[in-house]
Amino acid sequence: MVAATSTAPRQGARRPGGRQALRLVLLVVILAVVLYPLLWMLGTSVKSQQEIVNNIGLLPQRFTPGNYTEGWSNFDLSFGRFFLNSAMVSLLTVLGNAVSCLLAAYAFARLRFRLRGIWFSVMIGTLLLPGHVLIVPQYILFRSLGLVGGDWPYLPLLIPQFLATEAFFVFLMVQFMRGIPRELDEAAKIDGANPYGIFRHVILPLSRPALVTTAIFSFIWTWNDFFRQLVFLSSLEDYTVPVALTLFIDSASQSAVGPMFAMSVLSLLPVFLFFLAFQRMLVEGINTSGLKG
């Protein structure tokens, strides 16, 4: 490298056009590979059985929307039921996480009480605790309480969510609240507010962005979650979408591929809509969180 070139602000900056074009071409190629499975899924969901085997192109020669109606009523219960179940579990999980994690986060971020440091370390410790480790004893406990397969079998899925066990959201909210100026608390205190009033009138209204992030991620993760729903839901009428989808694999006859793909597409639709609506937030939310995906 000759010293003369170093007067340019950065290497390669003199010929930005060529390099940039190469970059773009590379990115487009990678993107095509990355998006291919999704497009293929979409295409296959509207192909006839004949074409699924023979037509290797993305687009069907004959558009076959019948897969959707067929898949919708492929089992004794319609997929509408499974969608309702999934929506209910996901929305209640959103509510539970938002409320319980916000309360815990306020305590950690703003209040001084005995053993706070220790509890905070414990909370951080549970961040990396794999859920699979707890599934067996939780199952046993919930079963001994008569909650597994009970009148309303979603309780084992929902109770933990109302008890702030998603440490990740607690942590996210603590981080957020630390950014809210303490002067606001002090001012409210001087005006006579107690910790409950400060929570209600200062922290709660200002925590909206963190609540929205929590809501979006807990919806998507619960909607996609399979493990816990598989363990705790045992009868068809209680099944959520992911559990119901696995029924297609059991009946793995070739004839069900089209309907199976159609229902798979439908099951991803809510997440995809969330993605369209909140993509900026999701991408930036993952920056603060980094977890899962």
Added chain:
Amino acid sequence: MALTTAPGRTGPTRSARSHAPRRGAGRDRHGEGLAGYVFLSPWLIGLMGVTAIPMLLSLYLSFTNYDILTPLSEVEWVGLANYERMFTADPSYWHAVQVTLTFALVAVPVKLAAALGVALLLNRAWRGVGLFRSLFYLPSLLGGSVALAIVWVNMFNRDGAFNSFLALFGIEGLPWVNDPEWALETLMLLAIWQFGAPMVIFLAGLKQVPSELYEAASVDGAGRFSQFWHVTLPMLSPVIFFNLVLETINGFQGFTAAFVLSNGTGGPVDSTLMYTLKLYISGFTDLEMGYASAMAWVFLIAIALITTVFFSTGRFWVHYSDGER
């Protein structure tokens, strides 16, 4: 860190009064001590009921022959028999360990390399970069679902899209997902396909690298590769570390895709028997919950050990520019 910034429009800050002692010097004038526990109570109940007590219960059960059918009061203490069986008498347990380690050792580095590579390509701001970033991130949102696992398995079937693609070059493909040699590889590809989440984190890290460093390196005559090696990588090492820890721990817990591919069996020939799947089969198919509890504890200890190893080796290669990031 977008979320940690203080919201701007928060009204008057009354800074004149902020010189009042912030910390109450141990006094509890506002009932904070009680309020703290009131606000913390849901979390505390959850910690006890959903985390701590189940953990202890599972530790106890791991020394018993508990199956869900006999009542808890009649379980038999079997000492270390479950652990002995796991390590000496259950070959499929070792398959599970092997499958899980292989999966993590291959999929995680490749995924992170892909994430870093694409992040570097995207790192120059130009119009449209946001769109690319979002679209690359999309698989991370969808990839963990049953639906996508179903699609993936079919894509690598005998009649799947992948073999159609190979056929264009006159290559006759295998039924990859049914081949014990290749089934796990298709699952790895599915994991790698979701490189968008770590990529977004890398992009945020790359933005933090001060451009003066590149200018200085360039003045010193460093070439592109040298800049990458001596500036980008060290400056990015905290983010690499963060991604590595998270992806490894997530990698160990892969369940859904393996379940879908093998219809819950871990086959063909145990080739996709991820640890969590083995645990599920023992606990909920064979109903050997004592045995499954022992497995869960070994898993927990293994993850704790690996995390410790990461953090203790991290100090040798993770470079923090100002103490902390």
